[in-house]
Amino acid sequence: MKIIVDAMGGDNAPLQIVLGAVDALNQDKNLKVVLVGDQNAIEQSLCECKEYDKNRLDIIDAKDVITNDDTPTTAIRTKKESSLVKAFDALMHDDEAGGFVSAGSTGAVLVGAYLKVGRIKGVTRPALAPVLPTLKGNGVVLCDCGANVDCKSVNLVHFAIMASAYATAMLGVKNPRVGLLNNGVEEHKGNELTQEAHKLLAKTEGINFLGNCEARDILSGDFDVVVSDGFNGNIALKSAEGTANTMLSLIKEGVYSGGLRTKLGALMLKPVFAKVKKKMDYNAHGGACFLGVKKVVVKSHGASKAKSVTASILQAKSLAESKICDKIASGMSVLDKPETAEN
Amino acid sequence: MKIIVDAMGGDNAPLQIVLGAVDALNQDKNLKVVLVGDQNAIEQSLCECKEYDKNRLDIIDAKDVITNDDTPTTAIRTKKESSLVKAFDALMHDDEAGGFVSAGSTGAVLVGAYLKVGRIKGVTRPALAPVLPTLKGNGVVLCDCGANVDCKSVNLVHFAIMASAYATAMLGVKNPRVGLLNNGVEEHKGNELTQEAHKLLAKTEGINFLGNCEARDILSGDFDVVVSDGFNGNIALKSAEGTANTMLSLIKEGVYSGGLRTKLGALMLKPVFAKVKKKMDYNAHGGACFLGVKKVVVKSHGASKAKSVTASILQAKSLAESKICDKIASGMSVLDKPETAEN
Numbered sequence: 001m002k003i004i005v006d007a008m009g010g011d012n013a014p015l016q017i018v019l020g021a022v023d024a025l026n027q028d029k030n031l032k033v034v035l036v037g038d039q040n041a042i043e044q045s046l047c048e049c050k051e052y053d054k055n056r057l058d059i060i061d062a063k064d065v066i067t068n069d070d071t072p073t074t075a076i077r078t079k080k081e082s083s084l085v086k087a088f089d090a091l092m093h094d095d096e097a098g099g100f101v102s103a104g105s106t107g108a109v110l111v112g113a114y115l116k117v118g119r120i121k122g123v124t125r126p127a128l129a130p131v132l133p134t135l136k137g138n139g140v141v142l143c144d145c146g147a148n149v150d151c152k153s154v155n156l157v158h159f160a161i162m163a164s165a166y167a168t169a170m171l172g173v174k175n176p177r178v179g180l181l182n183n184g185v186e187e188h189k190g191n192e193l194t195q196e197a198h199k200l201l202a203k204t205e206g207i208n209f210l211g212n213c214e215a216r217d218i219l220s221g222d223f224d225v226v227v228s229d230g231f232n233g234n235i236a237l238k239s240a241e242g243t244a245n246t247m248l249s250l251i252k253e254g255v256y257s258g259g260l261r262t263k264l265g266a267l268m269l270k271p272v273f274a275k276v277k278k279k280m281d282y283n284a285h286g287g288a289c290f291l292g293v294k295k296v297v298v299k300s301h302g303a304s305k306a307k308s309v310t311a312s313i314l315q316a317k318s319l320a321e322s323k324i325c326d327k328i329a330s331g332m333s334v335l336d337k338p339e340t341a342e343n
Numbered sequence: 344m345k346i347i348v349d350a351m352g353g354d355n356a357p358l359q360i361v362l363g364a365v366d367a368l369n370q371d372k373n374l375k376v377v378l379v380g381d382q383n384a385i386e387q388s389l390c391e392c393k394e395y396d397k398n399r400l401d402i403i404d405a406k407d408v409i410t411n412d413d414t415p416t417t418a419i420r421t422k423k424e425s426s427l428v429k430a431f432d433a434l435m436h437d438d439e440a441g442g443f444v445s446a447g448s449t450g451a452v453l454v455g456a457y458l459k460v461g462r463i464k465g466v467t468r469p470a471l472a473p474v475l476p477t478l479k480g481n482g483v484v485l486c487d488c489g490a491n492v493d494c495k496s497v498n499l500v501h502f503a504i505m506a507s508a509y510a511t512a513m514l515g516v517k518n519p520r521v522g523l524l525n526n527g528v529e530e531h532k533g534n535e536l537t538q539e540a541h542k543l544l545a546k547t548e549g550i551n552f553l554g555n556c557e558a559r560d561i562l563s564g565d566f567d568v569v570v571s572d573g574f575n576g577n578i579a580l581k582s583a584e585g586t587a588n589t590m591l592s593l594i595k596e597g598v599y600s601g602g603l604r605t606k607l608g609a610l611m612l613k614p615v616f617a618k619v620k621k622k623m624d625y626n627a628h629g630g631a632c633f634l635g636v637k638k639v640v641v642k643s644h645g646a647s648k649a650k651s652v653t654a655s656i657l658q659a660k661s662l663a664e665s666k667i668c669d670k671i672a673s674g675m676s677v678l679d680k681p682e683t684a685e686n
Contacts, residue, residue, distance in 0.1 A: 135589050149526060149534040183492060183577040191492040191574045215578045216585030231534045232578050234526040235558045239582035242559030246478050247590050250622060254615035261611050268608025272597035279593060 001030060002096040003316050007037030008065045008083040009104020011303050014038070017103065018045035020309025022052045027310065029053075031317055034097070036060045036087040062086040068302075072107035076115055084108055088116035091295055098320030099296035101287065101312045103304040109297065110147050110290060117293040120325060122332035125155045126292030127230065128299065129163055130237065131170055133279045136221025141167045141176075143291065144230040145237045151229035153196035156180065160207050161331040162291040163225040169322040170289075170315075173224045179213025181228035181236060187211065193229060201227075206334055215239070244280045283308050286315035291328065296320045344373060345439040346659050350380030351408045351426035352447020354646050357381070360446065361388035363652025365395045370653065372396075374660055377440070379403045379430040405429040411645075415450035419458055427451055431459035434638055441663030442639035444630065444655045446647040452640065453490050453633060460636040463668060465675035468498045469635030470573065471642065472506055473580065474513055476622045479564025484510045484519075486634065487573040488580045494572035496539035499523065503550050504674040505634040506568040512665040513632075513658075516567045522556025524571035524579060530554065536572060544570075549677050558582070587623045591616075626651050629658035634671065639663045
């Protein structure tokens, strides 16, 4: 299985991307990686890596880079020599290539995937789905968390089908429990969109819809999938992120401003904090999958370091091997009723 | 200054409400309180209280109660003998009464305030605004966080004006920095609603609009006011709440499953955890104010105990003394342009 990697995307490219790719190669002997980007820069980064099997690593030279300052659609259409566009081309023209990883501009990755990879039949809106940690440990797929800011209720049904297939592939859950992100658990709660989506989800076959999920319960472990329009999903995700950071900062502040006893206590609790921090850091376990396009596309966090690049590459491989795209296609194909199939 | 208190609202009514009211009376010699609810139950609860100045406490007997199971609008219209309806009547017919506190059903309190107290001229949508803790310490007003699930952009402009007046009264900030809750900081980001609201807010006089605020920055301390439709505000608030709880649970779990050293460390850090928990618990500092109605209405958390009831009562008094409703009215009166004045 070959994974195409945009070596120039993200704050720490190319070094951390290259380091991460080499670690992935060393961890999985059946993996091949193609690094796309400035060949000289990539080769220089490779000099800083441990030993690796050179037969399983290729480089595609690409002199241009798409940055966060570029307008995604224009950049994908005009920057033909960019690492991102050439990486998508490689993904589509190499039959051995099963998946793609980039830590670059989210907008450009999504637009590129949409235009270059194309949508699975029946999917009008591919969606971005990270896996978040839960209290009970298994993880929860939040879909969509930013690709589609304005949605119709039918899109949320599609998200439920795609994210259910994803939860099965990623988390090993057989019949994923689906919740609808809403402002209350009661059935009648919500805005126009969620009230309509609730009714549609309740009658959609092939998903295990439990009902509404309040934002405070996303991390509870009571759901395997939480669906939302991309705007609200983004708000929920970032609010969680901000709160986790604020709490860690407050604890740190309390420790620094405390006496010797406090500092000693913090030292003794260091392993606990490290574990909590690791658990809350959803980026460490890979990237967010862009569900609904014809090949596996994983968006790694812009600030990704080698470790999370490795995780994203292995995740892309495992998803491609699980034939996630075929499973989504088969899930979508049962939607033949007019109200849940959007044209 | 007299504050009307719904003695029967909330999970711990009437005892914790009555205890909280008596504590408030003892903390502020210029405060009068009217407790509305079942007279026998209130008198029984009063027997469990410390000494207090009986001249400053009145009881209005009300035999009925509105619960979370009631439909708000129907309940307010038909349950004339309920503590909530009688409390609103007292608020409106007693000229000395400056404010109102309830820990009862949020929906019923909002509908009651809307119908019985009435809106300030120009305000089409009163909004619920809690004060959240921030890293830098001053607090931030999140408005709306649940009263209006579907909003127009002009409503968000009204929220900005009302919440700015509120931030000045509650937090003592002179020229409150206003952010628009959005899925990115860049000006062009957002869904239809926030893109439109951004343009309107930028040209509204009398507010200090800084631009978009991502959900991860709500608690940063960089904003004094964050405006949002009630659905998104609710998602952001509850996601923050859920994450804070999840993190505390994870730390607790780590401590319990650790060895003696971990437990000793936790013991030494106890004051730090207590401080963080207290800081993150926005309910301890009072309730959420329902901005845009003609008198001060404070909604205390349903699980409120005496301490937060006391805080809510003192908050209501201080807001009434600051003439917050007049200030909101004067802020709204400058909106005479057709695009920001909604009829």
